[in-house]
Amino acid sequence: MLTERQLLILQVIIDDFIQSAQPVGSRAISKKDEVTYSSATIRNEMADLEEMGFLQKTHSSSGRIPSEKGYRFYVDHLMAPFRLSDRDLETIQDTFNDHLMEYEKVVQKSAEVLSELTNYTSIILGPEVYETRLKQLQIIPLSSHSAVAILVTNTGHVQHRSFSIPVDIDPADLETTVNLLNERLHGVSLLELNEKMQTEVLDLLKKHTRNYKNAYEYIKAALLDDQHAQLYVSGKTNIMSQPEFKDIDKIRSLLSVIEQEHQIAPILRKNADGIQVSIGRENELEAMRDCSLITATYSVGNEQMGTIALLGPTRMEYSKVISLLNVLSGHMNKTFRTWYEIDEYRK
Amino acid sequence: MLTERQLLILQVIIDDFIQSAQPVGSRAISKKDEVTYSSATIRNEMADLEEMGFLQKTHSSSGRIPSEKGYRFYVDHLMAPFRLSDRDLETIQDTFNDHLMEYEKVVQKSAEVLSELTNYTSIILGPEVYETRLKQLQIIPLSSHSAVAILVTNTGHVQHRSFSIPVDIDPADLETTVNLLNERLHGVSLLELNEKMQTEVLDLLKKHTRNYKNAYEYIKAALLDDQHAQLYVSGKTNIMSQPEFKDIDKIRSLLSVIEQEHQIAPILRKNADGIQVSIGRENELEAMRDCSLITATYSVGNEQMGTIALLGPTRMEYSKVISLLNVLSGHMNKTFRTWYEIDEYRK
DNA sequence: GTTAGCACTCATGTATAACGAGTGCTAAAT
DNA sequence: ATTTAGCACTCGTTATACATGAGTGCTAAC
Numbered sequence: 038m039l040t041e042r043q044l045l046i047l048q049v050i051i052d053d054f055i056q057s058a059q060p061v062g063s064r065a066i067s068k069k070d071e072v073t074y075s076s077a078t079i080r081n082e083m084a085d086l087e088e089m090g091f092l093q094k095t096h097s098s099s100g101r102i103p104s105e106k107g108y109r110f111y112v113d114h115l116m117a118p119f120r121l122s123d124r125d126l127e128t129i130q131d132t133f134n135d136h137l138m139e140y141e142k143v144v145q146k147s148a149e150v151l152s153e154l155t156n157y158t159s160i161i162l163g164p165e166v167y168e169t170r171l172k173q174l175q176i177i178p179l180s181s182h183s184a185v186a187i188l189v190t191n192t193g194h195v196q197h198r199s200f201s202i203p204v205d206i207d208p209a210d211l212e213t214t215v216n217l218l219n220e221r222l223h224g225v226s227l228l229e230l231n232e233k234m235q236t237e238v239l240d241l242l243k244k245h246t247r248n249y250k251n252a253y254e255y256i257k258a259a260l261l262d263d264q265h266a267q268l269y270v271s272g273k274t275n276i277m278s279q280p281e282f283k284d285i286d287k288i289r290s291l292l293s294v295i296e297q298e299h300q301i302a303p304i305l306r307k308n309a310d311g312i313q314v315s316i317g318r319e320n321e322l323e324a325m326r327d328c329s330l331i332t333a334t335y336s337v338g339n340e341q342m343g344t345i346a347l348l349g350p351t352r353m354e355y356s357k358v359i360s361l362l363n364v365l366s367g368h369m370n371k372t373f374r375t376w377y378e379i380d381e382y383r384k
Numbered sequence: 385m386l387t388e389r390q391l392l393i394l395q396v397i398i399d400d401f402i403q404s405a406q407p408v409g410s411r412a413i414s415k416k417d418e419v420t421y422s423s424a425t426i427r428n429e430m431a432d433l434e435e436m437g438f439l440q441k442t443h444s445s446s447g448r449i450p451s452e453k454g455y456r457f458y459v460d461h462l463m464a465p466f467r468l469s470d471r472d473l474e475t476i477q478d479t480f481n482d483h484l485m486e487y488e489k490v491v492q493k494s495a496e497v498l499s500e501l502t503n504y505t506s507i508i509l510g511p512e513v514y515e516t517r518l519k520q521l522q523i524i525p526l527s528s529h530s531a532v533a534i535l536v537t538n539t540g541h542v543q544h545r546s547f548s549i550p551v552d553i554d555p556a557d558l559e560t561t562v563n564l565l566n567e568r569l570h571g572v573s574l575l576e577l578n579e580k581m582q583t584e585v586l587d588l589l590k591k592h593t594r595n596y597k598n599a600y601e602y603i604k605a606a607l608l609d610d611q612h613a614q615l616y617v618s619g620k621t622n623i624m625s626q627p628e629f630k631d632i633d634k635i636r637s638l639l640s641v642i643e644q645e646h647q648i649a650p651i652l653r654k655n656a657d658g659i660q661v662s663i664g665r666e667n668e669l670e671a672m673r674d675c676s677l678i679t680a681t682y683s684v685g686n687e688q689m690g691t692i693a694l695l696g697p698t699r700m701e702y703s704k705v706i707s708l709l710n711v712l713s714g715h716m717n718k719t720f721r722t723w724y725e726i727d728e729y730r731k
Numbered sequence: 732g733t734t735a736g737c738a739c740t741c742a743t744g745t746a747t748a749a750c751g752a753g754t755g756c757t758a759a760a761t
Numbered sequence: 762a763t764t765t766a767g768c769a770c771t772c773g774t775t776a777t778a779c780a781t782g783a784g785t786g787c788t789a790a791c
Binding site: 139172173175177179180183185187189191192193195197198199273274277278282283285288289292293296376 | 486519520522524526527530532534536538539540542544545546620621624625629630632635636639640643723
Binding site for chain 4: 060062063064076077080081083084094097098099100
């Protein structure tokens with residue numbers, strides 16, 4: 038469909054524009070080393086590429102900028118694999134050498150290093166915790182009327198919630214119940230926990246607690262409350278250093294989308310394996326129509342998935358970002374797998 | 385020093401400017417109901433007020449805007465107490481009716497309601513936890529090489545940290561030690577804990593653990609790591625809806641300051657009791673030289689203090705913000721006191 | 732097929748003028 | 762002695778015109 042020369046020119050234009058953020062003119066292209074044609078030839082080719090929808094002008098006599106179709110083609114067929122600098126690789130390596138032992142911290146650090154190395158905004162969706170297994174369940178009384186429930190999983194995730202003990206529940210009952218729950222539920226995955234909640238746990242409560250309905254509600258609230266996956270964002274202000282974002286309203290709507298978990302989280306959650314690139318209007322969210330979102334998945338142990346994403350202008354350093362995401366998700370997988378396996382052979 | 389008429393005019397100008405963000409002209413003032421003088425008279429007074437440093441012009445023939453000295457005078461002597469709307473009071477009330485039982489959530493919700501009601505950015509410094517007392521200390525093994533340490537305080541605060549168990553520490557030793565620690569340290573305030581760490585705890589470890597030095601380091605890290613107070617920020621994007629912030633660089637430097645805890649936290653921490661107002665250059669941070677920061681303190685139980693702050697342009701609705709902060713810190717104090725007292729009579 | 736040449740387009744920048752909100756000052760009115 | 766009306770003046774804002782230059786499309790020559 039496209040000639041070799043057209044491919045070359047398209048690539049050069051997009052590479053140039055990604056660097057400069059300025060419309061690229063025919064003369065500038067013809068001066069590049071890779072290109073041996075005169076500006077007039079380039080102009081003809083550019084006119085064709087524009088007609089095919091890969092390029093566009095900002096006004097009738099301007100140079101060309103890539104269209105979304107152009108970026109799409111670039112990402113799918115054109116871009117050269119990026120060789121990360123040793124410095125960057127070291128920076129990443131260092132992040133994982135700290136041997137932090139909570140995945141929350143690993144994820145947070147990963148988000149930071151990504152935004153630092155790219156100057157874009159990184160968003161990481163923490164792993165779903167349903168597949169992780171219950172290690173310990175505890176209720177620690179704080180006073181005669183309040184207590185804190187603590188749930189620990191095999192991944193080292195701790196989730197807790199304070200609650201006030203209703204007057205019609207006997208604290209002693211509560212304690213026996215928790216002990217029983219602990220025995221009964223040890224090693225159960227949080228997903229199963231959700232199911233067992235309504236059967237086994239409820240039965241157990243009926244037998245051992247006076248006001249079982251109330252107790253059930255409380256225990257349920259304590260255990261299942263916090264299970265929505267966490268978002269880790271880093272480099273929010275990076276958006277503002279991109280020249281395409283000089284309009285405050287645009288920045289604001291983008292930042293508020295990022296701050297609202299319920300908008301971003303579902304988008305990240307439904308991602309399939311591997312690297313995904315959404316360019317401009319391919320994004321669902323109105324506020325992201327001038328942005329590209331590149332996502333990669335990672336896993337904790339066997340199956341649980343989380344998502345790493347980088348958000349930048351459509352004029353993004355796709356190649357570099359994709360390399361980085363690959364390297365980083367690899368590191369995360371390795372780290373998490375190590376922990377998980379330690380876990381497995383203990384069981 | 386200032387005549388009644390000058391006071392009136394100054395007040396009217398500042399009130400007007402706080403609403404409109406536009407330089408106020410003499411004719412606009414003379415048309416107000418409270419003012420009975422002609423524009424020429426007002427002009428003369430304004431010239432005097434400017435000479436005294438309370439007002440300034442944006443250019444030689446513009447209306448007047450308040451200077452920082454003008455705002456300072458307004459805040460100290462001029463502004464009328466603000467009557468909060470019933471709607472606003474209800475919104476606040478509702479926040480506290482949810483009877484959440486963790487102060488983290490109360491604080492988070494408070495920050496949200498503040499930014500929502502003011503359209504400024506709210507920053508709350510979580511309470512210092514040193515005065516709170518240790519309720520329970522636990523180490524839960526995750527695998528043969530890793531464990532999670534959990535510390536629960538009487539305020540329902542849970543702090544945890546995973547760590548890998550060094551090969552030269554015997555897990556059994558660890559468990560006995562923790563049990564001993566738990567007995568010995570129950571009810572100790574986290575402040576005392578810091579001291580006892582180096583004396584009692586170290587001794588205890590010497591007696592019961594083989595590799596006590598290493599164990600000490602690990603336990604220390606696990607317990608004392610997370611004690612820096614938390615910042616809760618809400619409404620970051622509100623800054624961008626203020627007309628004085630149309631410069632992206634200004635916004636960016638402000639937002640990055642807010643995101644960096646080590647910059648903001650010390651400023652909030654050193655605040656004395658009551659409401660404090662810092663106007664423009666009175667603020668330490670360069671990035672905040674066009675802003676005002678209004679802070680109030682709250683206490684958890686007896687002594688532990690945290691700080692609530694609102695950050696906006698120097699053209700701030702001082703009166704409303706101060707009323708809101710008073711109401712909100714009152715609610716927080718009351719809520720926390722209730723919890724704390726329940727605690728006390730149990731002890 | 733490629734390229735030199737040229738007329739044309741349009742964003743950007745600068746100079747100029749008209750407009751109007753608002754001031755300072757003076758002189759008249761209270 | 763105050764207060765106010767009147768008026769010249771200032772300066773930011775907006776509109777207009779014009780020059781500049783980067784870049785194009787097209788034609789004709791190579």
